Each structure stands twice: as C-alpha cells, then as structure tokens.
Amino acid sequence: LFMSVEPNYLVKAAVIPNDSLFNKQWYLSHINMPSAWDLYQGSSDIIVAVLDTGVNYNHPDLLDRIWINSAELENGIDDDGNGYIDDIYGYCTTTPKDSFSPYDPMDDNGHGTMVAGIIAASGNNAAGIAGLDWNCKILPVKVLDSTGEGTTLSVIAGIDFAIAQGADIINMSYGASTDSLDEKDAIWDAYLAGVTLVAASGNKNTDIAYPAKYMPVISVGATGPTDQRSSFSNYGEGLDIAAPGEEIFTTNIDNNYSSGRGTSFSAPVVTGILSLLQGQNRAIIPREAERLLQSSAFMPSPYENSEWNYYFGYGRVDAATALTQSLPDLSMDAGNDKNSASPITINRTYCQQHELPLDDDWFRFEVDRTAEVTIDIVVPPTLDIVTWLEKDENGATAWEEVIDNSPRSKNESQTFTLNPGIYYLQIYDYHGHWSQEPYHLKVSYPIPATSLSLDQHNLTLTSGGTAHNLIAAITPANVSDPTINWTSSQPEIASVIDGIVTPVASGDTIITASTQNGSQNDSCAVNVLTSDTEPLQLQRVETDANQTIKLIFADNLLSNRADENELKAAISL
Structure with missing residues (x-):
C-alpha cells in the first residue's frame, strides 16, 4: 500500500573549503560564504584593484591570484606602451619598498596584503585560508608608503592606473578627515568608467571618512561576531553597508597569516562579494551590484524593522542571499537624464521610487503664464531628497535652482516665480541611497476651472x-x-x-x-x-381590426395617484 509518491530529491552540504586554516575565519560562515560558494566561486575575468600599501604578490596564498602584465619587463622602459613603466604586477605611485624598483607595488607595511587575502586568497587548495572570491585577479596599486600614509596625488594616480588597466572594482581601505576636489573628480571618473568603488568608513567612532564619504563610493562599517556594531566603526548619513571587521584572519606580509580588526578589513569582505556578483553576471553595472548587495543584507537588532540606519547602513552583508537576489522592476522608472525626462501635468501628484543607488529621476513640465509655482516632495524615511530645477533656452541651461531645505526623511517644498516655458526637475538622494518606499512629487500653480x-x-x-x-x-x-x-x-x-x-x-x-x-x-x-406612487409603466401598444390603438399599462394604472404630467410622460410615443 502506497501512502504517497514523490521524487527522491538530492541534497548536499554547503561547500566547506579544505584550506587548513579555514576554521579561524569565523566571518566567512557568518556571512554564509559556504552557501554562496555552492552557487558561484568567482571568475578570472574580474579584476579587483587594491589601492593600499601594496601587496606581497609572492605570498603562497596570493601567488595565483595576482594580475600580471606579461607584455612588460622590469627594465625601466614602458615595454607595452601603455604609459606605465615596469607595471608587471601592478603599480606604485608613492615611495616604493625598493628605490631601485620605483614602480614595484610590493608591500612594505603589511596592510595591503591582509586586504588582498580577505578578497582573494586561493580557496580550497588544502593550505592556508580561503578568500571570498577564489578566481578573481588582484591588481596591486601601491598608493600608501611603508608608514601607511599617502597623498592626494598618489591616490589619484592609483585610481587612474586602475581605470587604465580595466579594473572592475577598486578597494580603498584607507581614509582621511578632509575631502579633495581632485580626488572626488578621480572617483567620479572611475565610477563613470564602470568601476565599482568600495572604501572603509573609518575607525574613530565618528563621522565617515573620505573617500568612503564620496557619493559613488560604497562606504563600509564594521560588525563583530554577534552582529553588534564595532565600537570603533565610523557611522553616519553616508554609510551604505556593514561587514565583519573584528579578528579577521588573513594573509600577512611575511608569507604567513595573522588577524586584524578595523573597517579596513570590513571593506574587502564587501569587495569580495561584489566580485562574485559581477563575475556571476557580467552585464550588471556598479549600482545594480550595490543594490543586490544591500537589499540582501541582514539588519541586526534593534533596527530589524528599518530599511536603513546610521550604524549598519542597509545591514550586514549576506553573500548567499546576495547571489540569489533579484533586481527591482524598472519599467515604471522616471527618465534617467534630461533627454528622457518624464512629462508631468501641473497640479497632479506623481509617485516614484529611487529603485537603485545613485538613481536620477528627471521630469519635464510646462508653465503657460507667469505664475507662482510650488514644488512639493513627500519624502520616505530612508531618503534625503535633493532637487534641481532648470530652464533651458536655445539648447542650454539658462537658469537653475536647488531645492534642499530639509534633512533625511523630511519633506521638501519651495515656491518660485516662473515665466512661461519648459522646465526640468532632477531628483536624487544626497547620499546616493535607494528605497523601496516611494516619494511623491507635485508641481502646482493656480489653474481656474472653465x-x-x-x-x-x-x-x-x-x-x-x-x-x-x-x-x-x-x-x-x-x-x-x-x-x-x-x-x-x-x-x-x-x-x-x-x-x-x-x-x-x-x-x-x-x-x-x-x-x-x-x-x-x-x-x-x-x-x-411617495413610496406608494410608482411611475406609470406603458407595457405595450396594440391595434384591433378597426385600427384602434390600445395602450396597455401596468396593473397600477387605476390605483395610481400620478398627476397629468406623469401620465403624459408615460404615454409619450
């Protein structure tokens, strides 16, 4: 007797790498890396630039993961004509370890080697540790000297080199308290070239450091083994995501292994997951990869009911969930630039979302007479909306004004005296954040009823x-x-x-x-x-042999108290 019949499904355990020191890497199981490796283990087509103190590219656990320019020789000549001399294993834009090899990115501090190991130490090779991505290539870019310090110029030169070599991701585990216009420009150049940028938020339990604070950079805070915020981790409005940053066991400069703590080691955890995401789907762009990373994150208590907060951003990363996450439907998204601006009608309310990080929504409206025009935006809790109002004349922006009067989660409203013409609105979040909750836009001025x-x-x-x-x-x-x-x-x-x-x-x-x-x-x-006075009902018309017309009414004709006008209406032919 059979009680039921069903398939005998196959099940298997999550991938546990055979690296001898894997048991010391608590953070990997904590962010569900074994389940992630079941799905994907990386691609050698992904280039991750590590802008840091250099990388010990001879470390046994990194040797196979290092980017190599086989067209270059160490001879003081730009052999391949790419504008960089002796860029065999990467490049140095600061004081080198060896003055006789001024462009060599060999690590002389140890910090960069630790970062590189977290991202990409060879996995499942029966030795050492496992990186998050077992196949990507690390591009060492030494922008910090042996003391761990660098300059704006060394950083900018390092970013430019990474762009030139086709880096997919740039990891920046360093920080400064002041911004630089030139550095910001270089950051934007990288982003617009399709590079995903990741940086440590900083370790002073204060506001987020630069470059993590620049809008296109994914800023990363640190968490501990119980998902508490690390006491040293910087936080604030610009924080994007959090990742383990305490007792992170990784490769070191001495061809060995050691532990470190700080957001410097949280950032490469995020970078490693992004490397897997972008290898898994080569078509996704940086802000799509960031959305997958953030929408799949785990939000620790007591913020589990919030979409975003100061201390964890969108939450603590979860690698396996990120690799199975789907992007939102963008079919109803407003135009992303002025040429594709969505038309709106005066005095109507429109509902829109910032579905992705760094989402720009463009709208177009017409004013038919000089009027006091009010722009109102109802803002969801996660966002800090900024709006630019522009008027074009002869194909160029003739006038523009910014609307940014309120902090995050607060509504925006401003009134302008506008002349007749076509106007454009550009709406974005000040920190490049996204939200599943919509904002509401209304452009209004007096239009009377006719x-x-x-x-x-x-x-x-x-x-x-x-x-x-x-x-x-x-x-x-x-x-x-x-x-x-x-x-x-x-x-x-x-x-x-x-x-x-x-x-x-x-x-x-x-x-x-x-x-x-x-x-x-x-x-x-x-x-x-009255309720006992029903409208007379003409049921049909008949004629007899003498051609006499007969009007046949309902049964209530004789008892009905209808007046003369109602009778006329009932028999009207």
Whole structure:
C-alpha cells in the first residue's frame, strides 16, 4: 500500500573549503560564504584593484591570484606602451619598498596584503585560508608608503592606473578627515568608467571618512561576531553597508597569516562579494551590484524593522542571499537624464521610487503664464531628497535652482516665480541611497476651472428608495482646486453628500454642484415620489381590426395617484 509518491530529491552540504586554516575565519560562515560558494566561486575575468600599501604578490596564498602584465619587463622602459613603466604586477605611485624598483607595488607595511587575502586568497587548495572570491585577479596599486600614509596625488594616480588597466572594482581601505576636489573628480571618473568603488568608513567612532564619504563610493562599517556594531566603526548619513571587521584572519606580509580588526578589513569582505556578483553576471553595472548587495543584507537588532540606519547602513552583508537576489522592476522608472525626462501635468501628484543607488529621476513640465509655482516632495524615511530645477533656452541651461531645505526623511517644498516655458526637475538622494518606499512629487500653480457639468439634469426618485450618484466633471482636469461643493435647495426632500443624492420625502428640489470659489456650477432638478406612487409603466401598444390603438399599462394604472404630467410622460410615443 502506497501512502504517497514523490521524487527522491538530492541534497548536499554547503561547500566547506579544505584550506587548513579555514576554521579561524569565523566571518566567512557568518556571512554564509559556504552557501554562496555552492552557487558561484568567482571568475578570472574580474579584476579587483587594491589601492593600499601594496601587496606581497609572492605570498603562497596570493601567488595565483595576482594580475600580471606579461607584455612588460622590469627594465625601466614602458615595454607595452601603455604609459606605465615596469607595471608587471601592478603599480606604485608613492615611495616604493625598493628605490631601485620605483614602480614595484610590493608591500612594505603589511596592510595591503591582509586586504588582498580577505578578497582573494586561493580557496580550497588544502593550505592556508580561503578568500571570498577564489578566481578573481588582484591588481596591486601601491598608493600608501611603508608608514601607511599617502597623498592626494598618489591616490589619484592609483585610481587612474586602475581605470587604465580595466579594473572592475577598486578597494580603498584607507581614509582621511578632509575631502579633495581632485580626488572626488578621480572617483567620479572611475565610477563613470564602470568601476565599482568600495572604501572603509573609518575607525574613530565618528563621522565617515573620505573617500568612503564620496557619493559613488560604497562606504563600509564594521560588525563583530554577534552582529553588534564595532565600537570603533565610523557611522553616519553616508554609510551604505556593514561587514565583519573584528579578528579577521588573513594573509600577512611575511608569507604567513595573522588577524586584524578595523573597517579596513570590513571593506574587502564587501569587495569580495561584489566580485562574485559581477563575475556571476557580467552585464550588471556598479549600482545594480550595490543594490543586490544591500537589499540582501541582514539588519541586526534593534533596527530589524528599518530599511536603513546610521550604524549598519542597509545591514550586514549576506553573500548567499546576495547571489540569489533579484533586481527591482524598472519599467515604471522616471527618465534617467534630461533627454528622457518624464512629462508631468501641473497640479497632479506623481509617485516614484529611487529603485537603485545613485538613481536620477528627471521630469519635464510646462508653465503657460507667469505664475507662482510650488514644488512639493513627500519624502520616505530612508531618503534625503535633493532637487534641481532648470530652464533651458536655445539648447542650454539658462537658469537653475536647488531645492534642499530639509534633512533625511523630511519633506521638501519651495515656491518660485516662473515665466512661461519648459522646465526640468532632477531628483536624487544626497547620499546616493535607494528605497523601496516611494516619494511623491507635485508641481502646482493656480489653474481656474472653465466649466463644470453634471451627467444628469432631471432625476426622479422614490422617497426612502435607492440613492443616486450624480457625477460632476470639471474642465480642465488639472485645475488647482478640484473641490466640488454640493447643495440641495430642499434637503428635507433630498439630501446630497459628495454627489450621492438620497431621497427623503415627496416633493421637488434642486441639486447644485459648484467649484470651491463658486465661479462654475451646474444643477439637476430632482422629483421625489411617495413610496406608494410608482411611475406609470406603458407595457405595450396594440391595434384591433378597426385600427384602434390600445395602450396597455401596468396593473397600477387605476390605483395610481400620478398627476397629468406623469401620465403624459408615460404615454409619450
């Protein structure tokens, strides 16, 4: 006897690498890396630039993971003509370890080697540790000297080199308290070239450091083994994500292994997951990869009901969930640039979302006369909306103004005196954040009603009977105040609320609909019959042999107290 029949499914354990020191890497299981490796283990096509103190590219656990320019020789000559001398294993833009090899990115501090090992130490090779991505290539870029210090110029040169070599991701585990316009420009150059940028938020338990604070950079805070925020981890409005950053066991400069703590080691955890995401799907762009990373994150207590917060950003990373996450539907997204701006109608409210990080929403509207135009934006809790209002003339921006009066989660509103013309709105989040909750946009100025009409002008109802809904239409449809006031001349006969006419007692009344200022109105005459007075019903017309016309009425003809006008209406042919 069979109770049920079903397939005998195969199951398997998550991938546990055979690296001899894997048991010291608590953070990998904590972010579900074994389940992630079941899905994907990386691609050698992904290049991750580590901008740091250099990398010990001879470390046994990194040897196979290092980017190599086989067209270059160490001879003081730019052999391949790419503009960089002796860039065999990467490049040095600061004081080198060996003055006789000024462009060699060999690590002389140890910090960069630790970062590189977290990202990409060879996995499942029966030795040492496992990196997050077992196949990507590490591009060492030494921008910090042996003391761990660098300059704006060394960093900018390192970013430029990484772009030139086709880096997919740049990891920056360093920070400064002040920004630099030139560094910001270099960061944006990388982002616009399709590079994903990741940086440590900083270790001073204060506001986020640069370059993590620049908008296109994914800023990373640190967490501990119980998902608490690390006491040293910087936080603030610009924080994007969090990752383990305490007792992170990794490769070191001495061809061995050691532990470190700090957001410097949280950032490469994030970079390793992004490397897997971008290898798994080569078509995704940086902000899509960032969205997958953030929307799949685990939000620790007591913030589990919030989409984002100061201390964890969108949460602590979860690698396996990130690799199975889907991107949001963008079919209803507003235009991403001025040329594709979505048209909007004055005095109507529009609902939109910032579905992805660094989402720009563009809108276009027309003002037909000089008017006081108000722009209102209702903002969800996660976002800090910034809006630019622009007017074009002869194909160029002739005038622009910014609307940024309120902090995160607070609504924006501003009124301008605008002349006739075409205007554009660019709406984005100050920190490049996204939200599943929509914002609401309304552009308004006074547009009076030119007419109001009812769908019926005569109505017969029965006292105590079914109510009737009168429908009023205002022209134009986008009047600034669409409020309709309803009145009954004899409310004791028929009352009216929002167009619903309720018969009360027999008699006649006039129902009037009017605009708020009373400039436009229309009326309907309502006759209410008593409940025992039913409208006469003509059932059929007959003729006999003498061609006499007979009108056949319903049974209530003789008992009905209808007046002469009702009788005429009933027999009208």
